[in-house]
Amino acid sequence: MAKVDENKEGIKGMVNPTRYGIERFAYLLMRLTGLGLLAYFVAHIYETSNILRGKVGWQEFLAITQTPEGHIILAIVIGMSVFHTVNGIRVMLGHGGIGVGKPARPDYPYAPQSQNARHKIAIYSSIVLAALAMMYGLAVMFGE
Amino acid sequence: MTSEGLQISKEESGIIVSPTKTITLRIFRYNPKINNESKFDEFKIPYQRWTTVLDAILEVKKHLDHSIAVRYSCRQASCGSCGMKINGRPALACFTKISELNSDVITIEPMNNFPIIRDLAVGFERMFSTHKKIKPYIINEESEINPGTKEFLQTPEDVEKYIQFSSCIKCGLCNSACPTMATDSSFVGPQALAQAYRYVADNRDKGKDDRLKIIDDSHGIFRCHFAGSCSQVCPKGVDPAMGIQLLRGYLLGFRD
Numbered sequence: 001m002a003k004v005d006e007n008k009e010g011i012k013g014m015v016n017p018t019r020y021g022i023e024r025f026a027y028l029l030m031r032l033t034g035l036g037l038l039a040y041f042v043a044h045i046y047e048t049s050n051i052l053r054g055k056v057g058w059q060e061f062l063a064i065t066q067t068p069e070g071h072i073i074l075a076i077v078i079g080m081s082v083f084h085t086v087n088g089i090r091v092m093l094g095h096g097g098i099g100v101g102k103p104a105r106p107d108y109p110y111a112p113q114s115q116n117a118r119h120k121i122a123i124y125s126s127i128v129l130a131a132l133a134m135m136y137g138l139a140v141m142f143g144e
Numbered sequence: 145m146t147s148e149g150l151q152i153s154k155e156e157s158g159i160i161v162s163p164t165k166t167i168t169l170r171i172f173r174y175n176p177k178i179n180n181e182s183k184f185d186e187f188k189i190p191y192q193r194w195t196t197v198l199d200a201i202l203e204v205k206k207h208l209d210h211s212i213a214v215r216y217s218c219r220q221a222s223c224g225s226c227g228m229k230i231n232g233r234p235a236l237a238c239f240t241k242i243s244e245l246n247s248d249v250i251t252i253e254p255m256n257n258f259p260i261i262r263d264l265a266v267g268f269e270r271m272f273s274t275h276k277k278i279k280p281y282i283i284n285e286e287s288e289i290n291p292g293t294k295e296f297l298q299t300p301e302d303v304e305k306y307i308q309f310s311s312c313i314k315c316g317l318c319n320s321a322c323p324t325m326a327t328d329s330s331f332v333g334p335q336a337l338a339q340a341y342r343y344v345a346d347n348r349d350k351g352k353d354d355r356l357k358i359i360d361d362s363h364g365i366f367r368c369h370f371a372g373s374c375s376q377v378c379p380k381g382v383d384p385a386m387g388i389q390l391l392r393g394y395l396l397g398f399r400d
Contacts, residue, residue, distance in 0.1 A: 006329055007266070009256045013326040019233050020321060020373040027323060027371035094370050097393025103308045103345070106381025114386035115372050 023115055026123040030087055033080040040077050071141040079134040086126035090119060164190045167242055169200055171212060172253040175262050184251070185209065191242045197250065198226050198237035201264070213263035221379050224315030228264050229253040234320040234377045255320035257333075271316050274336040278358055280343060283351030296348045309342035309387050311380040318374035318384045330363035334374035337365055338384035341391040356395055365392055 009016075017025040050061040064070060093099050094114075101113025166188050174182035187204045198216055205212050216226040219238045226237040231245055234255055242250065258266035286294045318334040325331050340359055344352045359365045365388060374384040393399040 005259055007254060007256055007258060007260050008329070009326045011327060013256060014323040020371070020376045023370075023372035023376075024323070027369060030369070091370055094389050095392050096396050096398040097390040098398065100386045100389045101383070103305055103386065103390070105304065105307050106311065106383070108381070110378070110381030110383075112372065112375035112378070112381070112383040112385065114370075114375050114383050114389065119372075 021115065022120055022123050026087055026126075029083060029127075030091065033084040036076070036080045037084060040080075068142075071138065074141065075134045075137045078137040079130040082133040083126050083130035086129055087123060090122040090126070094119070164192060167191050167200065168249045169204060170249060170251040171201070171204065171264070172251075173212070173263055174254075174260055175213075176260070177262075185212075193241075193243050195242050196238055197228075197230055197235075197240045197242060197245075197252065200242060200250070201237060201252065213261065213265045215265045222313060224313035227255050227266075227315040227317050227320065229255055229320070234317040236315060236317070236379045239379050255316055257320050257322070257325040258316060266316070268314070268316060271314065271319055271333065271335055274332050275314065275339060277332070278336050278340040278343075278355055279351055280339050282343065282346065282349045283354065284348055285350070298347065302347050305347075306342045306345040309338050309345070309382055309384075312339060312342070312382050313380055315379065317377045317379065318382075321373040321377045323371050323373060324367045324369065328363060328367060331367045332359060332361070332364050334368070334384040334388060337368065337391060338374075338382060338387035341387035344391060344394060352394070356391075359391070360395055365395065368392070 015028055015031075017028045047061060047065070051058045053061075065074070090099075099116075099118055101116055104113075167190075169187045169189060170184045171187065172182060173185050187208050189200055189203050189208075191200060196219075198214075198219060201212065201214050202216075205214070214226070214228075214237075216238065217223040218225070221236050221239040224236070227234060228237055229235075229252070230237065230240055231247060231251055237252070252264060254260050254264050254266045258268065258271070261267050284296075312335065314335065316335065318338070319325050322331075322334050325333055337359060340355045343349050344355055368385075368388050370385060370389060372385045374388075375382075375386065378384060390399070
């Protein structure tokens with residue numbers, strides 16, 4: 001019985017981004033974009049494997065991606081890639097203890113140094129860059 | 145003294161009497177010894193600007209329902225006993241004023257990631273066992289406790305490296321907020337990891353290699369994804385997320 005065992009919120013609690021600020025939202029986006037990119041990677045391997053069917057088979061399959069729906073999916077993939085890369089650099093540096101602040105005697109009201117302005121700027125930047133990249137991608141794909 | 149006289153004397157003395165407001169407390173009720181059903185009981189109680197959530201719960205216990213199970217002790221955010229989920233976010237009940245919550249209804253639940261004993265009281269056995277597992281003490285064969293032996297001197301800079309993390313009161317709020325702990329029952333947790341850093345960063349300690357081996361586990365430090373929720377809820381400014389990342393810096397070779 002979960003309640004007595006641990007009273008865990010489970011995945012529902014893990015994915016709830018509303019309670020702990022932008023860092024928790026970035027954590028959720030990082031996981032979602034990671035899963036999205038994994039799914040794209042599998043689909044991409046399947047797509048490119050169609051070359052084994054010859055030139056006609058390849059072009060037939062490629063035509064499926066040259067639709068408005070295919071362009072939107074590709075724009076989402078571009079956004080996921082940019083966010084995951086930029087935020088990933090922030091997280092990787094943080095994992096090495098870089099940019100997370102220096103330990104010091106805390107003064108009230110406590111503001112966690114590990115959630116400093118540089119991290120918040122990096123998170124917002126990764127979201128903005130992802131949005132810009134998506135818009136550019138959509139402009140290129142639909143502008144043909 | 146007439147009411148008019150009382151009013152005049154208050155005005156003359158300069159005391160500002162805050163008007164009493166009413167709040168609805170929704171308190172989680174669950175007793176595994178009776179049945180497996182949980183429910184929320186609602187209580188309307190008066191409060192003042194300075195009333196804490198713990199004061200409100202004790203008011204309910206005193207006048208409305210004495211059977212509510214709640215753990216508390218110091219009432220000043222020092223003992224770490226009254227951690228609970230207040231309007232969905234882990235916090236110390238004695239350190240949270242009702243007036244700060246900006247809500248007419250306050251929902252109070254037991255902390256997540258801890259087994260419920262009854263109502264708002266949760267079991268800390270697992271957190272204490274993981275805390276113990278990381279050897280939360282100075283490991284050094286030369287002891288400063290025994291008389292006539294070596295005294296360890298530290299500069300203020302040496303102390304600054306770990307003093308923040310020694311403020312941990314083991315309230316469990318960080319473990320309750322952690323998204324990894326929400327799904328992984330074996331994760332060592334931010335409380336224990338931050339305490340591992342506290343001792344690793346102490347230059348009197350010689351147990352760094354032992355501790356790094358303990359936390360370099362499949363459910364150890366690499367399960368932390370730096371969501372930072374632990375630091376957001378810490379009532380003592382410990383910043384477990386910083387300690388964990390600095391500790392991981394040792395494992396990844398960024399620090400000596």
